[in-house]
Amino acid sequence: MDSISENLAWMAWTWQTGLFFAVIATLLILFTLLGVWRPERARVGVLGIPTTRGDRLFITLLGSAFINLAWLGLVGPDLGWALALCLVYALAVFRLV
Amino acid sequence: MDKPLNNRAWWLVAPVFLIVAFSAIVPIMTVVNYSVQDTFGNNQFFWNGLGWFQELLDPSTELGGRFFDALWRNLMFSAIILAIEVPLGILVALSMPREGWKVAATLVVMALPLLIPWNVVGTIWQVFARADIGLAGWGLNALGIPYNFTGDPLAAWITIVVMDVWHWTSLVALLCYAGLKSIPDAYYQAARIDGASRWAIFTTIQLPKMNRVLLIAVLLRFMDSFMIYTEPFVLTGGGPGNATTFLSIDLVKLALGQFDLGKAAAMSLVYNLIVLAVCWVFYTVMTHAGSERPQREIAG
Numbered sequence: 001m002d003s004i005s006e007n008l009a010w011m012a013w014t015w016q017t018g019l020f021f022a023v024i025a026t027l028l029i030l031f032t033l034l035g036v037w038r039p040e041r042a043r044v045g046v047l048g049i050p051t052t053r054g055d056r057l058f059i060t061l062l063g064s065a066f067i068n069l070a071w072l073g074l075v076g077p078d079l080g081w082a083l084a085l086c087l088v089y090a091l092a093v094f095r096l097v
Numbered sequence: 098m099d100k101p102l103n104n105r106a107w108w109l110v111a112p113v114f115l116i117v118a119f120s121a122i123v124p125i126m127t128v129v130n131y132s133v134q135d136t137f138g139n140n141q142f143f144w145n146g147l148g149w150f151q152e153l154l155d156p157s158t159e160l161g162g163r164f165f166d167a168l169w170r171n172l173m174f175s176a177i178i179l180a181i182e183v184p185l186g187i188l189v190a191l192s193m194p195r196e197g198w199k200v201a202a203t204l205v206v207m208a209l210p211l212l213i214p215w216n217v218v219g220t221i222w223q224v225f226a227r228a229d230i231g232l233a234g235w236g237l238n239a240l241g242i243p244y245n246f247t248g249d250p251l252a253a254w255i256t257i258v259v260m261d262v263w264h265w266t267s268l269v270a271l272l273c274y275a276g277l278k279s280i281p282d283a284y285y286q287a288a289r290i291d292g293a294s295r296w297a298i299f300t301t302i303q304l305p306k307m308n309r310v311l312l313i314a315v316l317l318r319f320m321d322s323f324m325i326y327t328e329p330f331v332l333t334g335g336g337p338g339n340a341t342t343f344l345s346i347d348l349v350k351l352a353l354g355q356f357d358l359g360k361a362a363a364m365s366l367v368y369n370l371i372v373l374a375v376c377w378v379f380y381t382v383m384t385h386a387g388s389e390r391p392q393r394e395i396a397g
Contacts, residue, residue: 011123012130012142021126036104049385062377065370073154077147 024061031057045097056097060090125369131362138356149363160360164367166339167347174343175322178261182318183311185262186269191303193274207267215264219331222260226332246333250340253333257341260328265321269314276310277303316379324372344368 031054042050051059064086071082132149134142155161193203213221228234228245237244246252280302288298326345329335335342335350342350348368352361 009140011127012134012136012140014130014133014142014144017126017130017133020129049381058377062370062374066374069150069154069367069370072147072150077151079147 060093128362131358135359149359153363167344171343182266182269185266189270190273210264215327219328223332226256272310272314276307280306
């Protein structure tokens with residue numbers, strides 16, 4: 001374990017960023033497994049383009065990044081409500097897009 | 098429609114995935130790690146939370162000020178070159194020969210600027226625009242027009258814009274030319290029978306038939322100009338002052354000049370997100386624009 005942490009020292013890991021990437025990796029794995037077990041067809045939503053679950057996940061993650069940045073720039077550094085807003089946004093994307 | 102898919106083929110992507118992991122994913126993870134910390138070198142890092150992002154997004158701070166200035170400059174630059182290159186490219190494509198030996202000759206001449214390495218383009222224009230030995234710079238001054246791109250921000254901007262137009266209008270023209278070539282002759286015959294004017298042919302046949310390639314050209318040129326680095330770096334180095342410091346130039350100054358890894362990481366992530374969003378729009382439009390086209394044509 002020591003050698004692994006020494007070799008990764010240049011990447012300057014923190015537990016917060018580790019958690020961040022773990023969540024994204026988990027989401028990607030979950031959606032891959034979901035794609036294998038429950039194959040789906042693309043459907044056309046409010047954007048007028050066919051989207052799959054993966055597309056909707058991408059739109060959610062990218063949009064969430066912008067929501068958090070906008071919150072940080074316009075409201076303040078407390079991102080709790082921004083995350084709540086992201087969840088609402090995610091629900092909307094998965095239902096409507 | 099329901100073709101059985103063999104998902105085992107995905108394993109063939111594994112080598113690419115491995116390479117991308119090393120060349121892109123691991124570096125991006127590192128940048129994310131840097132963006133929430135501060136360092137004074139020696140591989141020692143101190144937690145700074147969202148501090149850099151907060152500073153970056155607040156125009157009243159030093160970091161935020163220069164970020165929004167560079168972003169604004171970059172968007173202005175993209176808007177200006179698009180406003181020039183797209184109409185000019187269409188005009189050039191319309192006047193290019195359609196048959197005979199002239200086609201090959203024109204295509205080669207048009208492709209020449211695209212084949213020159215970007216740093217060489219910068220060097221060519223750097224020498225060309227110099228007031229002491231450059232043909233353009235010396236000539237303009239000899240004509241009595243004061244021109245000095247190293248001292249005058251407006252002159253620097255004009256030089257960079259002209260350089261970009263020289264470098265990339267060919268691409269727009271070639272794309273439009275390809276769009277024009279794909280129009281069947283029957284359309285023109287019908288227009289002739291109806292006695293359509295040159296302008297009517299352009300607005301009702303050629304422009305609608307070029308809309309897809311034009312969309313590609315606009316998005317491609319936007320992305321490229323939004324990420325421009327080499328040519329202005331060689332030509333002006335971001336100067337005079339900060340007049341031509343675009344996002345990528347500012348980022349390099351911040352990361353490699355000042356070694357502010359945390360600030361630079363935060364800035365590059367926000368920059369990256371903007372590029373990613375535009376890329377997604379680009380990709381979506383490219384892959385779906387064709388599928389709606391037939392209906393629109395029938396309706397039109």
